[in-house]
Amino acid sequence: MRALTDTGNALEPDLEECEYVLWMGTFPGSNGKSMQSIAKQVAERLAQGKCKMDVIDPVLGNGNVTPTMEGINWIPIKPATNGAFCSAVVRWMIENDAYAADLLAAPNYAAGMAAGFASFTNASHLVIVDDANPNNRKLMRAADAGLETPPADPEAKTQPTYYVVIDEATGQPALHTASDRALLDWEGEVNGVKVRTGFSLLREPIFERDMDEYAEITGVSRGEIERIAREFTSHGVKSSTRAAGSTCAQTGFDASMGFRTLNTMIGCNQMIGGNVPFGLAPTSTGDGPRYKLGAVKGKPDVSTKNATYISRTARPWQKTDEYAARVAAGEKDPQPKLPWYPAGVASDNQALFSVVNQYPYQAKIMMTWMNNVIQNTPNGLRAAVTERLADPAVVPLHIACDVVVGELAQYADYIVPDTNPFESFGVVAPQGHWHGKGAGVRWQAKVPGTMELPDGRYASFEAFICDVGRACGVPGFGDDAIAGADGSSWALDDVADYFLKAVANLAYAEPVIDDISDEEARMQGLDDLPASWKAAVTAEEWPKVLKALSRGGRFYPVFTRVGKDGRSGYAKEYQSFVYSELRATNKNPYSGTFACGTLGYTPESFANWSPMSEWYSPEEYPFAAANYKPRFRTVTMEANSPIMRDLCAENYLEISLEDAAALGIRDGDRIRATTPAGDVMEAPAMVRAGVAAGTIGIAHGYGHEAYGAQDVDIDGAMTKGNPAIGSGFNIQQVVDPVVAKDGVLYGAADNDGSTPLRNGGMFKIEKA
Amino acid sequence: MVWDAIIAAYLFLAGVGAGSFAFAALAGWRAPEARKVKMAGMVIGLVAVALGTVMLIFDAKAGFQDPLKFLLLLSNFGSVMTWGVVILSVFLVVAFVEILLYWRTGKTPRALDWVGIVLALCVATYTGVLLGVCPSYPLWNLPLLPILFVVSATATGFAAAELAGYALDRAGLEKAELPAVVGIALPVVEMAVAAVLLLVTANAGGVSAAAGAATVAGLVGGAWAPAFWGLFIVVGLAAPLAIALAARARKQGASALSALGWACVLIGGFTLRYLVVLAAVPIVAY
Amino acid sequence: MSDIRLGMLIDLSRCVGCNACAVACKQENGVPLGKFNTWIESWDVVDGSGRVRRANLPRLCNHCTDAPCVDVCPTGASFHAEDGTVQIDPDKCIGCKYCMAACPYSMRWCDDETGIVGKCTFCHTRTANGMDPACVNTCISSARIFGDLNDPDSEIAKRVAAGGDEVLLAELNLRPHVSYRGLEETQAMEAASAKHKGGNVYEPYEGR
DSSP states (O other): OHHHHEESSOEEEOTTTOSEEEEESOOTTTTSTTHHHHHHHHHHHHHTTSOEEEEEOSBOOSSSOOTTOTTEEEEOOOTTOHHHHHHHHHHHHHHTTOSOHHHHTOOSHHHHHHTTOSOEESTTSEEEOOTTSTTTTSBOBHHHHTOOOOOOOTTOSSOOOOBEEEBTTTOSEEETTTOSSBOSSOEEEETTEEEEEHHHHHHHHHTTSOHHHHHHHHSOOHHHHHHHHHHHTSSTTSEEEEESGGGSBTTHHHHHHHHHHHHHHHTOBTBTTSEEEOOBOOOSSSBOSSEEOSOOTTOOOOOTTTSOOTTOBSSOGGGSHHHHHHHHTTOSSOOOSSOOBTTOOOOHHHHHHHHHHTOSSOOSEEEEESOOHHHHOOBSOHHHHHHHHTOTTTOSEEEEEESSOOTTGGGOSEEEEOOOTTSSOEEEOOOTTOOOBEEEEEOOSSOOSSOBOTTSOBOOHHHHHHHHHHHHTOTTSEEEEEEETTSOEEEEOSHHHHHHHHHHHHHTSSSOOOOOOHHHHHHTTGGGOOHHHHTTSOTTTHHHHHHHHHTTEEEOOGGGGBOGGGBBTTOOOOEEOSSOHHHHTOOOTTTOOOOOSSSOOOOOBOTTSOBHHHHSOTTTSOEEEEEEOOSSOOSSOSTTOHHHHHHOOOOOEEEOHHHHHHHTOOTTOEEEEEOTTOOEEEEEEEEOTTBOTTEEEEESSOOOSSTTSSOEEETTEEEOOOGGGGOSOOOOBOBOTTTSOTTOOOBOBOTTTOOBOSBEEEEEEEEO | OOOOHHHHHHHHHHHHHHHHHHHHHHHHHHOTTOHHHHHHHHHHHHHHHHHHHHHHHHHOHHHHTSGGGGGGGGSOTTOHHHHHHHHHHHHHHHHHHHHHHHHHHSOOOHHHHHHHHHHHHHHHHHHHHHHHTOTTOTTSOTTHHHHHHHHHHHHHHHHHHHHHHHHHOHHHHHHHOOOHHHHHHHHHHHHHHHHHHHHHHHTOOGGGHHHHHHHHHHHHHSTTHIIIIIIIIIIIIIHHHHHHHHHHHTTOOSOHHHHHHHHHHHHHHHHHHHHHHHSOOOOOOO | OOSOOEEEEEETTTOOOOOHHHHHHHHHHTOOTTOOSEEEEEEEEEOTTSOEEEEEEEEEOOOOSSOHHHHHOSSSOEEEOTTSOEEEOTTTOOOOOHHHHHOTTOOOEEOTTTOOEEOOOSOHHHHTTTOOOHHHHHOTTOOEEEEETTOTTSHHHHHHHTTOOBOTTGGGOOOOSEEEESHHHHHHSEEOSOEEETTEEEEOOOOO
16 A cells, blocks of 8 residues: 555654644554554553643543543544544634645655655646646646756666656746645646646645535544544644544555654654654665575566566556457456456455456466455355365365464365474564564474474464475575675575575664674573584674673664654655655556545445445445454454463454434344345444444454364364354455456455455444 | 452351351240240251351362461451451350250250351351441441341241241140241331331442442332342232231231241342442542 | 661552553452452542543552551561551461451452451562562653651652542541542542442442
8 A cells, every 4th residue: 555655664652752642543542553662652652741642542541542542532433434533623724724845845755854854745836637638637747848857877876756846946847856835725737737736736626626525424423533633733843643543444545644744744754753764774684784685596587567466566557468459359448357456565455356356367376375264254255255265166176374373274185384483583673653663583482293204393374385496496595595694605506595684684773783602692592502503604603692691682783773853863855745646547447547646535335436326225224334453352363272262252243322322222132244245244232332323343262263263174183173263254245246257256346456355344233 | 349248158157157047046945845936947057057058168269279378267366257267166165065955855955056046046146247348339338238248137037937837836836936026027127127228328428429329229219129129129029028917917926828938038139239239339539 | 676667659640550560469468369458449430621531540559557466466467567558467467357347448469279368568578678569660751759758758658748648538547558649539520330349349339
């Protein structure tokens, strides 16, 4: 989705120095990423009165919104309407001149920096608005405007793209790189082409509705929206917003674009106290200072340019071979069997639908690792999907590798035992809202419980692919698989061969770390590690590798996060898109229409952008789901933990007091939520004030059919299942009727991000 | 619920044993010739209390699995249960000695009878105080619950002894039988005490208010109502009262109907203990 | 009796109901499945201004000075330790469950296998060695403060003195040594959902 919205560092609200944070679809202390570390930061600063927060979410989670904590509120919102909420806030900001005009008028990073910020936007960049122009809806390039560009740099790997702005000082078109300040709200003709600025295009959808309409759509009162808008804009750049779960909706683009546009409008990106870089780590598993783990000699030239993800992402339909072939065969405006998502990344949910529909190609051999896409795909149709997965004619060979036999792995022809997190390696960038730089290292804390192989290794995914790679002569495996920075070459046969080299890269990132002392190595038991580990790196590297292992990774001094003049110490060129060219130019193959390039509000729709409410009656199906992250499960895991089951045995259909009263439902009654396609969820009702009206709150992670709930027979050895693992229910979201017909199985999804919707949808509720 | 039917049975049997022993002592004084009636009453007293004690030991699983631990039972004389251990032990010894003497010599010393009666009263009272000192259950009201249990112990113990007497020596029972008014008074008094207990519980104040109200609501109109009204009030109190009144009106001695009434008393007595243990709602700490 | 009086203060504004304490406790103390030494009760409330908030109330043994469980224990298995805490000697416990019936906070449980009663010990093995209880150590938002109430310089003593002296069932006057901050304010708010122990409903919502 980020391809649609911005380029540069990944950013998160700065919980260390913020004055205000607006959380949408993520909930400090409840369902954000690393909810406990977020809760810790938030609780401390709220208690000290150093910041204020609002939480906009359809469901009130356990978290920092406690009865006696000052400065934080929960505001219920209808699911999948975050785009409308953000549009309302932007409208208020424009009407009240409460936005960082200096930043929005800065056409390039240097200009943004000069204006006191650490980012820039394309708000002032010109967009072609001329149906007759072949580049219609695209950002105007230098060539469109007849402007000359600087000579290409022969040294550079990629050449910059030059966009066009109206320079404020001259009033004339200029390259975006050549202007210090550009006109923000402008439309006119350049070189005979009709153009408008991104900002001027933003105004259009935003002002399509007034504040009362936004209040009606979101269920958030006008007064509340205005209060939040005022608060959000009252702290300079020490304010920010973040949306997470709310982006898992059919309107996910609106939610994503919404929070990014809000942050852009106040200029808080990469500013201390605002929206700051996170997850920054030195190169370890890439081409690092000691080993070239990213480069594989003889690697086939396969990329998204010449190959196609089975998930139909990273490529528009119109650029597929199939499209070209069908057009060549005389078909006019052919429509694909399943949608394509040029802005989407490799998606297991979409891959699942591709596999069961054998489109765009059949998965003749499917290898899945640590994956349970059946459980993590929220759409209905689960029974039909699994039936096809189990059919050898659809998937001739499926090899799964996992520590448990989950909903997906149970249909595999072969299951390769894997190691669990205590038995495996990993190098991980910082998660949550810790804004330092570094990387954590996970290494085997115990001998794997998997089978020992004849050569002394233990069964694991890594051992498996190393052996298969070697046997098949795949580049990057076997002897001479890994190149040292010094020109040496190394074999890759097991997990330590790879990850300890990554740790060496980490240890040798500047400044190179010290050796571990013999005494400390002895105290920590690091003098007793397997010989194969020591052999995976050089004798010179080994004491530094041990030092990194002894510290659980490598972490830079946290003060480095703070740079000069209120900027992040890790700031680098960052652009947020007020106008998303990628989205605006993505022609929908089913309707031939284009979506809006800026923030706006589009009601939930199906694959051809027809609103759901035109297919199904909102009177009959008045409820929308909010599928939230609970404390006691993850999407697919934790149900096998006896303590987690002890803490919470099942999930509920959570509905508001008003809805319960209207339907005559009492707390604890068994009720049923049904989608228009007839998929049913049945569970006890939880009647509570902490759910927005018209919403069904559903904790995900429950309702397993496998994952230990089922009996497993492996080569005649029967392991009895524990039905308690399967308690509760898994969400069943709406099916897309535009695509799911004539035997095609397809759940509704975000037309931009490809994400199947967890939030939103249409349901009716009745007593069971 | 912390305790279950085993503890209810123990409370019931202790009451039956205490009441039965007292009946036997009184019967011996009234009609020395009704030997079987007295012996039966004393044996029921001993066996019922002993059986109840065994159930208590059985319920104390950690002790049952490691019986030497029961030697520790005299460690804390602040504990009502420790008093109970003493009371039950002394009662069992006295009852055993009384039976032995009666069996060997044909009579028991009046003073020892008195000791036994006082101990029986202590046993019955103790079963109520045991619960009454717990602040967690509004139903377990300190002055009222022991009174109710003493009345019920008297009724059930008398009924058990009378049933045995009726079976073994109907003529002896006729002579030893207490005045008819006792059979009428006991259910009336028990009903009154129970009513007061429920009223007090329902109107408990402060932290006990919600639990007290919930307890009474559960008994009179909730999940426990069938047992409360059917088995405790109708079978256990109203039916024996009606039978006693009818017997008195007809100036009739012990009859099959009387036996039925005594059986009803026993059913009501167990139901009372069962409800007190299981239907009591604990106070909640918020 | 020594001069130490261990106690815990829980700031309810800080508790986010993550239940990490309940998990840490189970792992530290090997508490059997289905039983808890500490847990969190959670429910929705409506505050004075009509906003809905989520209340989280951590529960554990209150280590009362006037402890009914100690009073009723016939074997002396339940006792006050030197540090003022209420402890159970499993070698003395016969499993009569009288203490469980007597505890007005319902904080004790009986092991189905052994019949021995258990409860929060303030992680006696840890605190006896100068460490904090596992729940305190793991509490991500520092909602739980632990220390010696008799030491006027301790953080807990200062914070108790500064308004952290609200206790559950104060009316019973058992002088518990677990206190809360924000308890009365939280309890005064209208409850608007079922009450949960962890994530399990234990008291359904009866409606308004």
